[in-house]
Amino acid sequence: MVALAPANSLTQVGIGNFSTEAGAEIPGATIAYRRFGEFQGNAYSNNVILVEHALTGDTCVDSWWDGLVGPGKALDTERFCVIVTNALGGCHGSTGPSSEHPDGNRWGSRFPALSIRDLVHAEKAFLERLGIYHVHAIIGGSMGGARALEWSLLFPTITDAVCVIAVSARASAWQIGIQSAQISAITRDPDWHEGDYYGVCDGPITGMVAARKLAHLTYRGEMEMDERFGTIAQQGENPLGAFRRPDQRFAVESYLDYQALKLVERFDAGSFVILTEALNRHDVGRDRGGLNKALYSSRVPTMLVGVDTDILYPFHQQEHLSRNLGNLLGLHKLVSPVGHDAFLTETRQMDRILRMFINKINDGAEPTDGFGHDPEGEWTI
Amino acid sequence: MVALAPANSLTQVGIGNFSTEAGAEIPGATIAYRRFGEFQGNAYSNNVILVEHALTGDTCVDSWWDGLVGPGKALDTERFCVIVTNALGGCHGSTGPSSEHPDGNRWGSRFPALSIRDLVHAEKAFLERLGIYHVHAIIGGSMGGARALEWSLLFPTITDAVCVIAVSARASAWQIGIQSAQISAITRDPDWHEGDYYGVCDGPITGMVAARKLAHLTYRGEMEMDERFGTIAQQGENPLGAFRRPDQRFAVESYLDYQALKLVERFDAGSFVILTEALNRHDVGRDRGGLNKALYSSRVPTMLVGVDTDILYPFHQQEHLSRNLGNLLGLHKLVSPVGHDAFLTETRQMDRILRMFINKINDGAEPTDGFGHDPEGEWTI
Structure with missing residues (x-):
């Protein structure tokens, strides 16, 4: 039955x-x-x-x-x-x-x-x-x-x-390399707390954003991304100023930030690490x-x-x-x-x-x- | 003359x-x-x-x-x-x-x-x-x-x-994305000190290693890397243990670590950021x-x-x-x-x-x- x-x-x-x-x-x-x-x-x-x-x-x-x-x-x-x-x-x-x-x-x-x-x-x-x-x-x-x-x-x-x-x-070795870089971006975040951040803080948000941006760059073709963003500046920002400033971005940086922050809202960093590691072991x-x-x-x-x-x-x-x-x-x-x-x-x-x-x-x-x-x-x- | x-x-x-x-x-x-x-x-x-x-x-x-x-x-x-x-x-x-x-x-x-x-x-x-x-x-x-x-x-x-x-x-937008990720890996390191680490500490070594590993993954073809390393474990380490441990690596992780540490010895993090940014502006x-x-x-x-x-x-x-x-x-x-x-x-x-x-x-x-x-x-x- x-x-x-x-x-x-x-x-x-x-x-x-x-x-x-x-x-x-x-x-x-x-x-x-x-x-x-x-x-x-x-x-x-x-x-x-x-x-x-x-x-x-x-x-x-x-x-x-x-x-x-x-x-x-x-x-x-x-x-x-x-x-x-x-x-x-x-x-x-x-x-x-x-x-x-x-x-x-x-x-x-x-x-x-x-x-x-x-x-x-x-x-x-x-x-x-x-x-x-x-x-x-x-x-x-x-x-x-x-x-x-x-x-x-x-x-x-x-x-x-x-x-x-x-x-x-x-x-592949390359996949293990880039996936391990994502895991490392998370575990380097002081808010990771060796994976025991639950109830301690909001979690390794900065690390998750960095990890997801890397992942996103492997999920999306460079041609499609380039057609959409090229070297265009994010509206209201100037990435070509006299000094490099993280708040003055190219449009693609803003796009990657936005996509990564959206993921952080709906996905747990611990799960991201466990499942990424599972792919390393595939x-x-x-x-x-x-x-x-x-x-x-x-x-x-x-x-x-x-x-x-x-x-x-x-x-x-x-x-x-x-x-x-x-x-x-x-x-x-x-x-x-x-x-x-x-x-x-x-x-x-x-x-x-x-x-x-x-x-x-x-x-x-x-x-x-x-x-x-x-x-x-x-x-x- | x-x-x-x-x-x-x-x-x-x-x-x-x-x-x-x-x-x-x-x-x-x-x-x-x-x-x-x-x-x-x-x-x-x-x-x-x-x-x-x-x-x-x-x-x-x-x-x-x-x-x-x-x-x-x-x-x-x-x-x-x-x-x-x-x-x-x-x-x-x-x-x-x-x-x-x-x-x-x-x-x-x-x-x-x-x-x-x-x-x-x-x-x-x-x-x-x-x-x-x-x-x-x-x-x-x-x-x-x-x-x-x-x-x-x-x-x-x-x-x-x-x-x-x-x-x-x-x-390209993809290049800006991956290059900005490298810059960010360095500037997130607490030892970066906004670029003023000289005389303060040895510099953002962890961040530089992370950045260089990413760069290396874009410099080397995945076929060549896979022929060399595949899913082989680093000698004496077990990347398939019951718990993920950063000191138990696949051979490709060890290779990327080694290459990155070699670069850290001969290259200044500040220069890495400046020249990577120059490529973003190309x-x-x-x-x-x-x-x-x-x-x-x-x-x-x-x-x-x-x-x-x-x-x-x-x-x-x-x-x-x-x-x-x-x-x-x-x-x-x-x-x-x-x-x-x-x-x-x-x-x-x-x-x-x-x-x-x-x-x-x-x-x-x-x-x-x-x-x-x-x-x-x-x-x-």
Whole structure:
């Protein structure tokens, strides 16, 4: 008997005591989720599509993928039951560093390091608590893509197919470098307090702003950013004065400040560190005989998507996946000046790819969509 | 009468009072230089090649371009007199924030913001003090390339040709973003003391390390870095433990730490901030009717070089220069996994390009070189 929460309602599900890959314990862990669309079927055969969010994403997929999830859209909620979990370690309902520890205080520095596999294991326990032992598809981008890929290797029989977007088989050295720089920007902030800032101060705001600005520069393509801002001065400020002053900025600096401050309001620094570290540890080859052996062992039909201008997860990383995965459905390239975030912003292209994915795993028919057939800017292996 | 310092000897030349583009004053400014090879000719016709270093470079071109400068090498010191200046604002002999102010203390926070044009104006004054009013060629990469380009626009009759490597016509928004993040990493360090740390403490070492790590991630291609380090743990450390610990690192983190600490030993944080800010202000279009009008006005034969994997100055920026410059000698592409720094590391390719440049501006003959003719990995418009 599968019993789900009301539609579009953040609901927490206890998954009991959780042990991490590296051997730490999280007693009484919780995973929060939302669902969109009615459940049809049973525990082993149903219409569930699990959507995995990116690092600072959340369960509100109807917001961050609003053009792609809903009635009649590519992930059609009149047809499918879309379930979105908040990642373990996050700060939007699932247990994370800002959650209450069993001792009544916050987890803070006691919250253990997580791997991508840990996030997936927690979600597996969550699905079992719901009474779900199989889903129709798992789809995710960026950190969500890393989870989708790990799902297909950890639990090859749990899904009919996965769609892995804008991610790699493992962290690259460059990713570890830039992600560690973000962690360091936060932990250098005196208001970090080794992760135990809850109840002490407002947290490492300056560090979070610095970290998010770096992250943002890897999420957005330099061409798109340059088209918008170039060397324009922020209105009312003069970045070309006789002395450098931090309050006299180029427009792009103001934009990055603004975006970072918006994130600080909605995202916990402790969660940011834990999930960034999880991406540092992403490596499907670990304890599986290496990267390519692990990929070749995959039995789950896998659709890959990359972005031509992604500097964080460059397209050659998705090409590497496509050459080595044991059961490849196809490789699609988003063509966009936007960079990594294109999977969130290039709705027309993503619509077509997701419809193709859904159709392929249902009846193999050519996709129909609301945009007309337009293969330009896409190619498939 | 042109009188130069002994060969390969760091020599300081006073250039008098210097006024910046933004209207600040530096009384009694000094430019330091080295020369390699004997001067031949006179003030208006001679064998001088001015080489412009990159941001953290210095006058020791025989060290950082050791395969390219010397007897019989592409920049042949038996034929040419190679002069390398230390940039104004730097910390290797020219006046910068760590220099003594006329009042006997350090310049520190009183040192004004500089533009790339300021650096060039200071070098122009320096050449005049030497009695040199024309040079044979000006060559530079990265910040040196920005200076070479500005030379050709500020003083179109001063040189027979310029070679502009791995740079753009102006800072891009992305560059301003990542460069400002580096400045911010330094100025957030409590040991920065608003730039007046001299004599107070050892300076903002933590901030400089953070800044340099970011810079390094933009100087090196992610493919080269990944080939070397991947997800390997630093020897004796475990980055996959139950809790994240900054002393348990991936090998790439250790590498970035090491490189950054090496820079801290040889480079002043104040100079790093001033010269990074100068790159933020790089814009050949300023006060010249815009970017393309400025480039089209160029009369100096200009050779362009870019790198296919450069994420800091992507190749499309050199293509933009090539489409708009008024007097283009050619556009060359270094093919390398190394990224931006390829102009420092891909000696075989650079050798051929610099020989081609020298030959083109001398007699137009095809280049001869010590490597044999091998056009693979290069192309020319």
